[in-house]
Amino acid sequence: MKRLLDLTISIPLLLMMSPVFVLISIILKVQIGSPIFFTQERPGLNDEPFYLYKFRTMSNRTDEQGNLLSDEKRLTEVGAILRKYSLDEFPQLINVIKGDMSLVGPRPLLLEYLPLYTPEQSLRNLVKPGITGWAQINGRNAITWEEKFRCDTWYVKNWSLGLDIKILALTFSKVLKKEGISHQNQVTMEKFKGSKEVM
DSSP states (O other), X not given: OHHHHHHHHHHHHHHHTHHHHHHHHHHHHHHTOSOOEEEEEEEOGGGOEEEEEEEOOBOOOBOXXXXXXXXXXXXXXXXXXXXXXXXXXXXXXXXXXXXXXXXXXXXXXXXXXXXXXXXXXXXXXXXXXXEEOTTGGGTGGGSOHHHHHHHHHHHHHHOOHHHHHHHHHHHHHHHHHTOSOSBTTBSSOOOOOOOSSOO
């Protein structure tokens, strides 16, 4: 039923929004250049890696030594708009259709985080990662890593089709209100370095 819900929503949505998809691609091609997509290997169900797709929001600007500038300095104007309305996540509908992800589930994080999880936190990868999830409607990037993981494991233990529908409805409201986009005035969430407490 969860897979049916994913396909029933994601396929028509991708088709309906395809003109917006093309328009964003053209704007990014002109303003940032190639590639227009950000792709990165992330852990999926049972830690199996897959390639995540997002619209690219940052330039490749470097300093005089060739090192990448901070995220704040590389975030482009169009990239900030895409993030503000969560449009940078739109290509992940392709991941959902392919079966790598679900519409709802814990967000797919970095492969390098896997050894840092506590046994409780590792439960988050017993389900497919999602475009949105319980953590995203309860603070998104404005909450701590530990709070995110508590939300993720709660979702895994309490999953139901009704819960997924509720999360999708609340996600739409959160996106419109543009809540929880940044963490403590940072462009991106700081890296996870392991929990300071046993969960």
